[in-house]
Amino acid sequence: MSLVSVIGRIKKERPANVGSTFHGINHWKRVHANGLKLCEYFNAAPEVIRYFAYLHDSCRLNEGIDPEHGSRAAMYIDELRDDIDLDDSQIKFLKRACSGHTHANPGAKAGLDLTLACCWNADRLDVDRVGITLDITQLFTKNAHDLTNILACKTKLHEF
Numbered sequence: 001m002s003l004v005s006v007i008g009r010i011k012k013e014r015p016a017n018v019g020s021t022f023h024g025i026n027h028w029k030r031v032h033a034n035g036l037k038l039c040e041y042f043n044a045a046p047e048v049i050r051y052f053a054y055l056h057d058s059c060r061l062n063e064g065i066d067p068e069h070g071s072r073a074a075m076y077i078d079e080l081r082d083d084i085d086l087d088d089s090q091i092k093f094l095k096r097a098c099s100g101h102t103h104a105n106p107g108a109k110a111g112l113d114l115t116l117a118c119c120w121n122a123d124r125l126d127v128d129r130v131g132i133t134l135d136i137t138q139l140f141t142k143n144a145h146d147l148t149n150i151l152a153c154k155t156k157l158h159e160f
């Protein structure tokens with residue numbers, strides 16, 4: 001049971017998703033790095049975000065409009081459950097993070113949860129990979145100070 005074993009299964013079971021130019025493993029790694037930076041800043045637990053990074057886009061059917069891919073990822077988590085070293089409460093958050101990432105908006109109540117907000121911000125900070133300019137009003141943040149630090153996470157990341 002570990003993230004490594006889950007990534008191994010995704011690679012074996014969903015090779016096309018892993019290899020996706022825009023939504024594949026390179027994006028997942030950036031979301032992972034974004035997420036860890038955000039957790040550090042917000043003093044949030046990183047366990048859920050680590051799995052979110054590699055699962056949230058693992059069930060896309062195409063590279064374009066596919067609004068149900070978050071819900072499919074949440075269902076895929078049930079198949080992977082025995083390989084995921086999270087407790088049942090964390091699994092609930094992981095499923096909510098995956099299912100919600102396709103439609104959550106900053107005005108939604110769910111975004112007030114620190115874990116969900118860090119997951120979704122980590123993903124949105126990498127939106128420029130598909131030629132979309134980051135819209136800071138779509139980030140989940142409390143105030144300008146937080147926002148500055150969130151954007152700093154992105155800047156550091158792109159130095160890789």
Ligand SMILES: [Fe+2]
Pocket residue numbers: 056057069101102
């Ligand atoms: Fe997605």
Ligand SMILES: [Fe+2]
Pocket residue numbers: 023027031056057123
């Ligand atoms: Fe994503």
